[in-house]
Amino acid sequence: MTADSMNDASRKTARASIWQSGWVHTLGQFMALVVIFSLFAFMVEGGKFYSLRNLENVARQSAVYATAALGMTLVVIAGGIDLSAGSIIALTTVVIAWVLNLPANDVPAAAARESRYLIDQWPALLPLLALGSGILVATAAGAINGLLVVRLRLVPFIVTLGTMMIWRALAKGLANEKDIYPPEETWLNSIMDPTLTSRDASRSWMLLPPGIWMLIVAAAIAAIVLRYTRLGRHIFAIGSNENTARLCGVPVERTKIVVYMLAGFFAGLAGVLQFAFISGIGQPTTGISYELFVIAAVVIGGGSLLGGEGSILGSMIGALIITILYMGGHQLGWRNWRQEAMIGGIIIVAVLLDRIRHRALD
Amino acid sequence: MVGVFTPRLEMRGVSKRFGATRALHRVDLQLRPGEVLALVGENGAGKSTLMKVLSGAIAPDEGQMWLDGELFRPRNPLDARQRGIAMIYQELSLAPHLSVMENILLGIEPTAGPLIRWSEMRRRAAAALREIGMGDLRPDMPVNRLSIAQQQIVEIARAVALESRVLVLDEPTSSLSRGDIDRLFALIRSLRQRGVGIVYISHFLEEVQEISDRYAVLRDGELVGEGPTAGTPVEKIVALMVGREVEELYPHSTRGDAGEVVVEIRDLTCADKPRSASLRLRRGRVLGIAGLMGAGRTELMRAIFGLQPVTSGEIRVGGYTGTRSPMSRWAQGVGMVSEDRKQEGLAIGLTVADNITLPRLDGLGPARFVLPSRERAAAAKWVNRFSIKCASPAQRVAALSGGNQQKVAIARLLHADVDVLLLDEPTRGIDVGSKAQIYRLIDELAAGDPAAGRPAKAVLVISSYLPELLGVCDEIAVMAKGRLGPARPVAQWNEHQLMLAAIGKE
Secondary structure, three states, X not given: OOHHHHHHHHHHHHHHHHHHOHHHHHHHHHXXXXXXXXXXXXXOHHXXXXXXXXXXXXXXXHXXXXXXXXXXXXXXXXXXXXXXXXXXXXXXXXXXXXXXXXXXXXXXXXXXXXXXXXHHXXXXXXXXXXXXXXXXXXXXXXXXXXXXXXXXXXXXXXXXXXXXXXXXXXXXXXXXXXXXXXXXXXXXXHOOOOOOOOOOHHHHHHOOOHHHHHHHHHHHHHHHHHHHEXXXXXXXXXXXXXXXXXXXXXXXXXXHHHHXXXXXXXXXXXXXXXXXXXXXXXXXXXOOOHHHHHHHXXXXXXXXXXOOOOXXXXXXXHHHHHHHHHHHHHHOOOOHHHHHHHHHHHHHHHHHHHHHHHHHHO | OOOOOOOOEEEEEEEEEEOOEEEEEEEEEEEOOOOEEEEEOOOOOOHHHHHHHHOOOXXXXXXXXXXXXXXXXXXXXXXXXXXXXXXXXXXXXXXXXXXXXXXXXXXXOOEEOOEEOHHHHHHHHHHHHHHOOOOOOOOOOEHHHOOHHHHHHHHHHHHHHOOOOEEEEEOOOOOOOHHHHHHHHHHHHHHHHOOOEEEEEOOOHHXXXXXXXXXXXXXXXXXXXXXXXXXXXXXXXXXHHHOOOHHHHOOOOOOOOOOOEEEEEEEEEOOOOOOOEEEEEEOOOEEEEEEOOOOOHHHHHHHHHOOOOOOEEEEEEOOEOOOOOHHHHHHOOEEEEOOOHHHHHOOXXXXXXXXXXXXXXXXXXXXXXXXXXXXXXHHHHHHHXXXXXXXXXXXXXXXXXXXXXXHHHHHHHHHOOOOEEEEEOOOOOOOHHHHHHHHHHHHHHHHOEHHHOEOOOEEEEEOOOHHHHHHHOOEEEEEEOOEEOOOEEHHHOOHHHHHHHHOOOO
């Protein structure tokens, strides 16, 4: 090779590497978020769109999608998909409400006195038990998804399409096909209530609702796991090329089960937020088709359904973009069908831009 | 107007680059009507890229083509096909569920309005088959019930039905018997009579001598020689293809006594093949396995590495039998390079660093953490040592040339610091420079350097390229139809004997 052509080659690859940088990519998504937000800020009258109240609402509204998107990001990077996320959210709300109802209903008289005492003495205990049960059931559901994918060697799309119906059926069965109303309000109801713009001044020290703090902590942990741990490397490797991962000694099956389990766990967390969001009831019909918005958030955030690509930060931005489109459209008085068409279009454009970026690379 | 001296096809200054790789560099090629041009060159020399340019599958960066004196700039494969370029690839491109006639007239079906005129279709397909002397092939037979040779005939009939002016045959004889080859050659000669220009790509130089009028040799994307086939000795063509003397390509340092046995296999049998295979790998020795495609060599290696279930027999690694999985093999100091770089060998969407460090992520951070900075530093060491051409270890593997990709796949074993290297076709489809580097590396690893604290390693190499095996190995065993012959010192073998053993006629 002549010196001349060598220079050519290195120049070309050097340019490519700038575009490959994850930060440039994330910056691009962030710009898209800013542009979309600014558009609505400009169009909605009276500066209402960038009021503190609205900003807080955007955060609150996007939290459920964003939390479930944490798990979905892991699944998508590993080359899979989880269509049962919406059903797991519903199942979680039902389990929480069911546990909160336990002392009122099904407990024998003697035990009821005991538990009554506990509940009176430790008012935070029962909600904590309910929250734990909800997340535990959700995590188990995710683990079953993973086991089915790995053991039956079926494509994740089919497995989770099936469990999407089964988890919702479980939720309906447990709730007797009705909404479950817990006997009294607990702190679980208020984890998504406004803080800074709340009438209750004693909440403002929290800055953000506790549920959103939870999301932020969970997102940070998920991002660290993905970028800085062996599990994270393995997830990327499996999604990029499962055969290579196996050749390199990655425990492919075990890792996949863990990934679906984590997806269930995060869907469970999302379920906890949803429980608070729908004012503290267990609703077996809630969260229908949420999985599609969650997948959309991941894809807008740079996730590839072919696996091997995606980022937590990107998915968070994706969830925000979808929420802003919904709320902005709503405040402009757009009809529902226009909002939905808009979001559909944005998803296609986002993926198209991503493909074009890829073609420029290869 | 097409005169006697107008070439059927002319390519001038065709260049093409993929990222850092120069696939074609100013290639000039002429093909006269009724001429058979043999296009030869090693894997990765640029033959298939050149043919993709001709077929419109990729656009050249520079250069132009003329077809019968007219500027020819195909927009896509369909466009090229309609202008008279017919390609017949190694992997046949027929629709297996459709009939012979449907395949022959695919895309040019005679119609009446929206309906297909079946009688006309049958007539035209039969005419095309008759024209190439294959009138006895039934037009309504589904193609998946035909033999490979018959399927090839259907492809050629398709080219005739399209009135193709240029026919490209890519390794057409690799899966044919000698009788079928003779029939194919008769067919090629009759097409030549009709004035079709034929490009014949083959690794079998004896066939090239038999059928072609002229040869053209590509090496590293450049046309390095051409001329009439008659009177040109095969050795001259080989010298042009390789471009250097064989001795300097295969370094072979003097090695001490063979070290301990690190892998021992006894009567290993898998579901189909291998059958009852036994071998020993020792430190300081390179063992080669020769054989035909499908003889069971790859299955043997995969069984050793835990990628394929074993029916019976014993595999001892470092004296232990026990669980067989890639994970446990890496832990035992065994690493493997796959024959299929894209499907298995590398995650090409990930970075160079990711690919190199994947089997051994410990030590790249505290506990189970992996710090990207340390990961890149660890990879950079091998990138330098092995002169892998990339912008940085953080570059995606997809942007690298084949040779550099393969070096990444091998660097992985060095990073994991294995004692046993299992290499399946380690130089398939890569440039000569990278090949030479890989040969040198195999030699260095097998020799070891006790002074520098690097013990000699054991290497198992599978290759279909016999000069390579004879060049790098200490011992060679031949596998034929699932049975592994005894390993013998390389001095006791030559290409001819290896070939005889591979076809089971030792």
